[in-house]
Amino acid sequence: MTDAPDRIDAYIAAQADFARPILTHIRALMRAASPDMGEAVKWGMPFFTYKDQNLANMAAFKGHAAFGFWHDKVGREDSSDDAMGQFGRLTALADLPSDAEIARLIAQAMALIDAGDRPRTGPKPPKAPLPVHPAFAAAIAASPAAAAIWAAFPPGKIRDYCEWINEAKTDATRDKRIAQAVDWIGEGKGRNWKYEKK
Structure with a gap:
């Protein structure tokens, strides 16, 4: 038995007033998506896992919350570059996509895991050449x-x-x-x- 649910409860409880409803709502949607949905705390933030693979994560900061899917092929068409995750800086529930859209993205992410499709880590940017003395x-x-x-x-x-x-x-x-x-x-x-x- 893991202590991740208790740690996530504590994580959510420790966040600012604006962030708690956002994180609680995301968590409820993730849990409702599949009985196989797992929870973990990695890198100090809540993660949702499916078949022991990272599916999505959420986090809260002083002025915003963030939510995103781990796989690079999920929901990237309209992704935001101004915050961690695909949905930009979340400051209210209204900033999230509809529940139906999130459910669709969760299903897409689970299907990629079921198919054995692994996330792309991406190439590292090349280092600038050093000057030759x-x-x-x-x-x-x-x-x-x-x-x-x-x-x-x-x-x-x-x-x-x-x-x-x-x-x-x-x-x-x-x-x-x-x-x-x-x-x-x-x-x-x-x-x-x-x-x-x-």
Whole structure:
């Protein structure tokens, strides 16, 4: 037996006056949707689970509440970008879609879980490239072998070397690292080659 229902009761009771009716209403709709609907507290907020998978979550903040479905294919057509969840900042029950619309979305989310469709986590945004120290760039250019391999290195290996060179606190340390880096690059080794799986 889980203590999640008690924890969710306590979570709702601790929220502001405007948020309690919203959270209570969402919870009632979720519970009514299926006898298999579970409850959990994850990341400090109430979650609703179906077949041990996250289905939806809700949360309350100082000025608004939020509600959203976990699966990326549920209710995204008119989703809001100004708050967590698909329905924007909820400050009153009137901000929620109709009960029938929420029931439709719950059914859609459960059907995706039944079909084995997993949510997409999405690609991570690429990191901005780090600047290459001018002395490092000159040393690489002076070594044809290192220059050819450097040009073929993936962004992660380039970033590792740039961080290592740029973090040097003295010129002497930086010069020593540059010399070592050019040797390693000429051999086709990444900055952390000693720890890479072979």
